[in-house]
Structure formats: structure tokens, C-alpha cells
Amino acid sequence: MDERxxxxxxxxxxxxxxxxxxxxxxxxxxxxxxxxxxxxxxDTMANxxxxxxxxxxxxxxxxxxxxxxxxxxxxxxxxxxxxxxxxSPGEKGLLFAEAERISETRKTAAYTIMVTDEAGNxxxxxxxxxxxxxxxxxxxxxx
Numbered sequence: 701m702d703e704r705x706x707x708x709x710x711x712x713x714x715x716x717x718x719x720x721x722x723x724x725x726x727x728x729x730x731x732x733x734x735x736x737x738x739x740x741x742x743d744t745m746a747n748x749x750x751x752x753x754x755x756x757x758x759x760x761x762x763x764x765x766x767x768x769x770x771x772x773x774x775x776x777x778x779x780x781x782x783x784x785x786x787x788s789p790g791e792k793g794l795l796f797a798e799a800e801r802i803s804e805t806r807k808t809a810a811y812t813i814m815v816t817d818e819a820g821n822x823x824x825x826x827x828x829x830x831x832x833x834x835x836x837x838x839x840x841x842x843x
Contacts, residue, residue, distance in 0.1 A: 701731040705773040708840045713767060722756065724763050732801035734768035736760060740795045740817075751788040757795070757824050758783055761813050764797035768811055769830040771801075775837055776809065776830040783826045789817045799828075807832055 706729055713719050713726040713736075722745075728735035738760045745756040761783060769776035789795060799813040808829055815824040 701729070701771055702773055704840060705771065705837070706730075708837060708842070709767055709770055711842070712837075712839050713763070718759065719763055722759055724760060726763075726767055729767060729771065731771050732768065732804075734764045734771070734797075734799045736764045736767065736797045738763075738795050738797075739792070740789050741792050742790075743792075752823075754783075754785060757785065757815055760795055760797045761815050761824060761826050764799035764813050765811060765826075765828045765830070768799035768801060768813075769809060770837055772832075773837055773840065775833045775835045777833065779808070779829045779831050781826060781828040783824055785824050786822050789823055793818045795823060804832075
């Protein structure tokens with residue numbers, strides 16, 4: 701992976717409004733691989749049943765999808781994301797979303813994204829497809 705692209709994606713995530721609001725941090729990035737973490741806090745991220753809000757889990761998963769799909773230095777946009785919620789993290793703790801590219805064509809790419817808690821329990825699983833525009837990411841030289 702081009703180191704300039706890697707640095708640009710790390711910078712972009714650190715200044716992205718939603719990532720900052722939810723406390724998401726990009727921790728690993730390589731060609732076709734991304735890992736993002738977020739501190740889950742039930743006081744701010746729970747639904748009406750005091751369980752993890754699906755939107756919080758999806759946001760973490762989507763951040764991993766967003767970052768992994770840009771690793772070639774071009775703009776990719778989501779076409780489809782399917783998520784299966786498997787368990788709710790009950791207590792405050794770190795959650796991790798790990799994304800892997802499983803296939804790629806000239807115009808699309810497919811990914812698996814798994815969300816786990818600190819103990820390695822699977823919280824959510826996803827399959828996602830991105831459209832590859834071929835246009836360079838605009839924040840590449842915004843260092």
C-alpha cells in the first residue's frame with residue numbers, strides 16, 4: 701500500500717466529524733484490510749432497551765468499510781451493506797471492526813466486516829459492496 705495513501709486516510713479519519721463524535725480510531729490499515737476501534741458506552745450508545753443501538757454498531761462497521769475501500773487511493777462509495785447483529789455488548793468496553801476485501805473488479809469490490817468486543821465475541825457480521833470510481837481520493841495531498 702502506498703504510504704502517502706495510508707497517511708492520508710489516517711489523517712482523514714482523525715478529522716472526520718462522525719468518527720470524532722463517536723470516538724472511532726483507525727488502528728490498522730493495509731491493502732484490502734482495515735481495523736477500527738470505538739469505546740462502546742451504554743450511557744450514550746444504547747437504545748430504548750438499554751442495549752447497544754444498531755446505529756452505533758453500524759457506524760463502527762461502516763468506518764472500517766469506508767477506510768478499507770479507499771486503500772488503493774481511489775474514491776469508493778457504498779453500493780450495499782448487509783449487517784447481521786449477533787449480540788449486544790452489555791457493558792462499556794472497546795469494540796473493533798475488522799474489514800477484509802474478498803474480491804475486486806474494475807468497478808466493484810466486496811468486503812467482509814466483523815465487529816467484535818474486547819473478549820473476541822462476535823457482535824455483528826457484514827458483507828458489503830463498493831463502487832470503485834477510479835477517481836483519486838481528494839484529501840491525498842491535504843497533509
